Amino acid sequence: MKRRVVGQVAAAFVALAAFAGVAPVAHAADEAPDAMIKRLSDDVLAAIKSDKAIQAGDTNRILALVDTKIMPNVNFQRMSAAAVGPAWRQATPEQQKRLQDEFKILMVRTYSGALSQVDDQTVSVKPQRSASTDTDVVVRTEIRGRGDPIQLDYRLEKTPGQGAGWKIYNLNVLGVWLVETYRTQFAQEISAKGIDGLIATLVERNKSNAAASAKKG
Secondary structure, three states, X not given: OOHHHHHHHHHHHHHHHHHHHOOOHHHHHHOOHHXXXXXXXXXXXXXXXXXXXXXXXXXXXXXXXXXXXHHHHEOXXXXXXXXXXXXXXXXXXXXXXHHHHHHHHHHHHHHHHHHHHOOOOEEEEOOOOOOXXXXXXXXXXXXXXXXXXXXXEEEEEEEOOOOOEEEEEEEEEOOEEHHHHHHHHHHHHHHHHHHHHHHHHHHHHHHHHHHHHHHHO
16 A cells, blocks of 8 residues: 555544544434534544544554444444455354454554644535435545545444444545455455465564554654
């Protein structure tokens, strides 16, 4: 992934952290998807600006935030399955769990450094094009601050039953869908080394990222 795209996808991760201010599930189930994204995006900017550890790129702090606040609002299994592609269906439950765990750590460690760059950004949500009856929508936003605005689109699905509400399962930054970007990378690994090979590659990449972060610290 080119450095510019990595930097811009990092902005997507920053926006995802908006779920630090998640509303009660009963509220979220009735909330329009664009209103939800706007509220949560505003919350993240305030939350990050007030958290010195996140600003400093504290990975443990960010991982804790992801686990407690972000993941309940993301269909991460669907995101992981889509990133892995057809091979997901052949993976065992244990392999699927390991893929999800390592994929999450990869995203957190790859983009955590961008959190320290949050300063005067604001989020603008574009007019919603979907109908009120739609259960799969795209919410289009722009992150505005220093430099050019960053196009950031969220793809969400409405889930029924317990925990009902809108959940994110993909992100588009400057025309690049996050899941598709990883799917291309993962497909090459799976073709060469299989599912276990992809897991091993993710583990090694996460170890390298952790070592690099520790060295910087």
